[in-house]
Amino acid sequence: MIALVTEDLSAFGKDPWWLIIGKVVAIFLVLVLLTLFNIWFERRVVARMQHRIGPNVHGPFGLLQSLADGVKLALKEDIIPKAADVVVFVLAPVIAAIPAFLTFSVIPFGPEVTVFGHRTPLQLTDMPMAVLFVMAIASIGIYGIVLGGWASGSTYSLLGGLRSSAQMISYEVAMGLSLVAVFLYAGSMSTSTIVAAQDKMWFGVVLMPSFVIYVISMVGETNRAPFDLPEAEGELVGGFHTEYSSLKFALFFLAEYINMATVSGLATTLFLGGWRAPFGIAQVWAGANEGWWPVLWFFGKLLCFIFFFVWLRGTLPRLRYDQFMAFGWKVLIPISLVWILLVATMRVAVNEGTFDSFFNGPVLPVIAGVAIVACVALAFWPAKGSAAAAQVVAPPSAPRPGAFPTPQLPGEGAVRGAAAPLVFGEEATR
Amino acid sequence: MIAFWCLAPIMVVAALGILVVRKAVHAALLLAVVMISLAVLYASLEAPFLFAVQIIVYTGAILMLFLFVLMLVGVDASDSLTETIKGHRIAALIVGALFGLTIGLAAGQVGYGTATGLATANKAGNVPALADLLFSDWVLAFETTSALLITAAVGAMVLAHRERLEPKAGQRELAARRVREYAETGRHLGPLPAPGVYARHNAVDTPALLPDGTPSELSLNRTLVGRHDDQAPPKDVKAIERLVSDSKGEA
Structure with a gap:
């Protein structure tokens, strides 16, 4: 069992000013470059999944494609619609982009390293409630999308903004609940302590249900396919950013990709051991978790999540809106609640030493047996919908009882309603 | 103290702005400014948990719900300024002045000592x-x-619950109903035909042509037809072309 780790944040807040500025600039650069890379990566991977090649012309492997696109986007004409509320319209992309950058300040990239003779953790700052800070900042970021949708003065944008606000509120609940189990096990809400608590076992393994719920809700939270309902192009043109162009649109785009990186970074930190080397590497190579190497593990895990995002986008169709909301409220949240109850019970039992005699007695196999039986029963339980569908009443006009009501063929045959043959030339237009 | 003197003017201006601005969404935004500033003040007073909770609960959830409702009002709508209750403006002024007086008196009595016991509490x-x-x-x-x-x-x-009188029609029921309607009234089973959008005239109010050359009225959106009530939709290809060349001439 994982023991509680004492929270020690004494390493933070001691950096000299130049180091703080250096870290801030480094995080900013990393996020912008990561965005450029992610756009290229997404296009290449989706292209491969669809048997295409993808961007491969500009720079090595086409890596500079997104840079060229970004420059082109910035040089485009900036349009503000007549019906727009100008102040809010201009403010919205900024509100969306700034929080996206802010959240990375509490994500740990690595352990303490020496920079120009200073021992410092590879993390801008940490707080006793760092994960809650991420949630808080993310909730401010939603305002950008909602206000952008409202201020555009267009129906499509408004509908997109409404959808995104409902979606993000609902999925933030599920996300927050999935984090509670991690807090219970780590005994802290600070990111560095949570990483320290995972030195034996990743929380993604111990708290599997929480991990799954977090991964689902993080896709909903970032508006990515298959949950990209606020910008469903088949229904809402572009959703909240229909009316945006040029740099303002670029800011929305940037915010979306940075948010993807942020939730991936948070998932890595909370569930996949953060900057710690994957299983096995630290056992054969003692230096894997020291110095600058952990940065490699961190970004490796983060890119795995990015690949997962792209994979989802390349394979899954978009959900219908009501199904999506029902899934969030009726499936994810109840499961999270029950799971938290279980985790809390386990935690108390472990702390009180209830399990010392427990593992030797017959109680554990009995509980396991009951759980397995319950799972099997649930799996074979007849679904409510199929029972209702079986009772569909045949319409009274059905020709045979039980047969599907096909229209009767007319007396003169099946050709009724067929058009006269097309004649090209003078007659057709007369 | 620096945080307080930076944030206090912002908060006061934003709070006054809530009273002054016309659009409800602007007021909600200013309220968000006040709430976030308050959260930052909590953080500077060494209450980091309250800081996070203030933003998550108030700014992230409650105000977002406000916005959700307000957005349905639309961009152009602003508050109506007509008095619905007789004399309530004067009454509000009097009560407001009294409240201000009370607050002023109360605030004048408060002594600002330094906070003690914070280190023990935390x-x-x-x-x-x-x-x-x-x-x-x-x-x-x-x-x-x-x-x-x-x-x-x-x-x-x-309060918001409504009993459903009959089971909700699913995809299967809807399809069955459509087929039944076709059997009874001959209504077309599939979706309506798309409008006739041509290369030289890309307006969606151009009807599609049926295989025999007659325009299909079903292909026109009923809202769009209603918009041009004065002119009947074109009857054939010649009429459509005449319409197109006319509109070109005007342009």
Whole structure:
């Protein structure tokens, strides 16, 4: 069992000013470059999944494609619609982009390293409630999308903004609940302590249900396919950013990709051991978790999540809106609640030493047996919908009882309603 | 203290702005500014948990719900300034002045000492200390509040609940109904035909042509037809072309 780790944040807040500025600039650069890379990566991977090649012309492997696109986007004409509320319209992309950058300040990239003779953790700052800070900042970021949708003065944008606000509120609940189990096990809400608590076992393994719920809700939270309902192009043109162009649109785009990186970074930190080397590497190579190497593990895990995002986008169709909301409220949240109850019970039992005699007695196999039986029963339980569908009443006009009501063929045959043959030339237009 | 003197003017201006601005969404935005500034003040007063909770609960959830409702009002709508209750403006002024007086008097009496005991209170860490208080000394108040909130939520659901009189029509039922309608009235089974959008005239109010050359009225959106009530939709290809060349001539 994982023991509680004492929270020690004494390493933070001691950096000299130049180091703080250096870290801030480094995080900013990393996020912008990561965005450029992610756009290229997404296009290449989706292209491969669809048997295409993808961007491969500009720079090595086409890596500079997104840079060229970004420059082109910035040089485009900036349009503000007549019906727009100008102040809010201009403010919205900024509100969306700034929080996206802010959240990375509490994500740990690595352990303490020496920079120009200073021992410092590879993390801008940490707080006793760092994960809650991420949630808080993310909730401010939603305002950008909602206000952008409202201020555009267009129906499509408004509908997109409404959808995104409902979606993000609902999925933030599920996300927050999935984090509670991690807090219970780590005994802290600070990111560095949570990483320290995972030195034996990743929380993604111990708290599997929480991990799954977090991964689902993080896709909903970032508006990515298959949950990209606020910008469903088949229904809402572009959703909240229909009316945006040029740099303002670029800011929305940037915010979306940075948010993807942020939730991936948070998932890595909370569930996949953060900057710690994957299983096995630290056992054969003692230096894997020291110095600058952990940065490699961190970004490796983060890119795995990015690949997962792209994979989802390349394979899954978009959900219908009501199904999506029902899934969030009726499936994810109840499961999270029950799971938290279980985790809390386990935690108390472990702390009180209830399990010392427990593992030797017959109680554990009995509980396991009951759980397995319950799972099997649930799996074979007849679904409510199929029972209702079986009772569909045949319409009274059905020709045979039980047969599907096909229209009767007319007396003169099946050709009724067929058009006269097309004649090209003078007659057709007369 | 620096945080307070930076944020206090912003908060006061934003709070006054809530009263002055015309559009409800602008007022909500200014309210968000006040709430976030308040959160930053909490953070500077060494209450980091309260900082996060203030933003998550107030700015992230409650104000977002406000916005959700306000957005349905639309961009152009602003508050109506007509008096609905007779004389309530004067009454509001009097009560407001009295309230201001009371607050002013009360604030004048307050002495600003330095905060004591913060280090002891936060000794075990801000979050554990808060949890310790909430679940020991104040557990009754905490549970009562949560019971109250749950009751309110359940009450809202009961009030908004509507019994369904017949089962909801699913995809299967809808399809069956469509087929039945076709059998009874001959209404077309599939979706309506798309409008006739041509290369030289890309307006969606151009009807599609049926295989025999007659325009299909079903292909026109009923809203668009209603918009041009004065002119009948074109009857054939010649009419459409005449319409197109006319509109070109005007342009």
